[in-house]
Amino acid sequence: MSRVQKRVRPLTERTNADQAAPEVDREDWLHMYEQMAKIRIFEEHVNELYQSAKMPGLAHLYIGEEAIAVGVCQALQRDDYITSTHRGHGHCLAKGASLDRMFCELLGRERGYCRGKGGSMHIADQDTGNLGANAIVGGSAAIATGAAFSSKRLGNGRVAVCFFGEGALGQGLVYESMNMAQLWKLPVVFICENNLYNEYTHHHETTAGSMKARAEAFGLMTSEVNGQNVREVHESAARLIERARRGDGPAFMLCHTYRFTGHHVGDINRAYYRTKDEELDWKTNRDPLKLLADWMTENKMADAGIFQQIESSVQAEVAAAVEYALNAPFPAPDEVSLHVYA
């Protein structure tokens, strides 16, 4: 956990991932691999907890999209802000949340990040700048913009990152937020995770025109990346985040990605909206963990053994966190009416 949120050297303007590589060293890439593995394995355990009826409610898994949360958060400082979504476990972990308190929250335990009152869709952790996952699609766009407003007004140099899915492009609030962010040159970066499906509906059926051009129309700096490639994500995010931090204004980053599993853990039969072949293609050929491992191996930065080592150590860490959470106490009944008001 100690390597979470480590400082990344500032990157200068560049245009593609390969040029970025020398600036980010082997340790950084291995750290990002570990972070992605942590999210992957965390989510697999969440699914198991659901399947075995140990977890109340539902959860929306981030499996397949890990490179985005990790590549972006690696470019953030610990006190920079993020806002997240209903599919938010990856963002929270990448920003530095601890596994045991995450599981406690998902299981409704008092030791959870929100004392069991938020659950899977509302994890907030002010110690790592996480202003909360938000279960209203697009609902945090203005909150992130407001955090950026505070940063600018208080002069504390913090950047706010707003994660949202392509489904949020249907919400007017997102555009109102981009407009104000650009008008007032606020340090906010909007990260759009285009995983192709608004719940169970392909974005071709919901989203007209160009996603990127929507942000460009407001004058935001934009980029478009392969969201499965953590190097590409990180390079672009670092550039846009540092630009925002310098006071040069907000940005929009469009990341193409894929949800390897269903809209939520209970979305098992998906054939009516997407094919098994499509899923298999993404899982086989565009797995973000595999892509990074392959690249590092090819470039003689690591051998396969190290990735197995990372995975088994993360497996053990996650299993211990699940065990801890399953044995943690539920909140006492009087907790129900605490924290309605500050």
Place this chain on the structure above:
Amino acid sequence: MSMPESNGRELTYGDAIKEALAEELRRDPRVFMLGEDIAEAGTTFRVLNGLVEEFGPERVLDTPISEPGFTGLAVGAAMTGMRPIVDIMFGDFSGLIMDQVANQAAKIHYMSGGKLNVPMVLRTTMGAGRRSAAQHSQSLHAWYSHIPGLKVVVPATPYDAKGLMKSAIRDDNPVVILEDKMMYRTVKGPVPADDYTIPLGVADVKREGTDITLVATSSMVYVALEAAKLLSEIEVSAEVVDPRTLVPLDKQALIESVKKTSRAIVIDEGYEQYGVTAELASVIAEGAFYYLDAPVKRMGAMNVPIPFSPALEDLTIPNPQQVLEMAKTLCGKV
């Protein structure tokens, strides 16, 4: 508790609000205001004139016509160290911002297990009578009062408006203040120049009486006071109680008054159906049941969209004559 004296100093309702805002902007650099046409224009009601000249456009910030956007921006700013005051020109626009208020501002403290706070004030207007028709005349304070996590303030006098506004700005929760737009210039009253606050959750007896309690909010306080005057002419002594804040609600003050008078009418300018009057009447019915000599009656706005024509609009709002008639019935004076 002893409150400061005005020593003959009088301000309009609008100027009392402006004075509270100016004092708080001076006191705390984290406080700032945002909304449509609030800077040079001083709002469409000209209530904030002069503030941008003193505090600058960064603290009295004109926004795009994007109510959900700038309300949400205020939520985020409040969570991260600022103390924003949002201006929503007409209460009718509440529908536009309700997600940011009800699902975000009201819930963030609770959902985060008490870790994140949203110290913001949302100022908006209420009140019919301006010949503005159905989308610029409603009194929608019941909407906000329904949501746990929000505090809701409906000041009736300049004195209350200043003291309650300052409390709202210093509160660490989202507080909604609904100002009756018809009172900005027409209502004038004593306002101390001092820095004073009125705690949220304390009702005020606007007139003492012994025969019937008229519980009234915002501009309906004046309707109730006028009715009380008419009632005194037929030797009925009416007490007028103003809750001042709907959340938190000073239940005890309502109950104590009705225990004394045994009769109650609740008057409020929101729609009568499922409205503020229903909640207040039930508080009285439960808390003073054994003291009641008559059913608790309610008078709200008629359950119709507010019409434009003066001949129709005036029918929709409770008036002193109606209160008088109902009070006479309850007191057996017909």
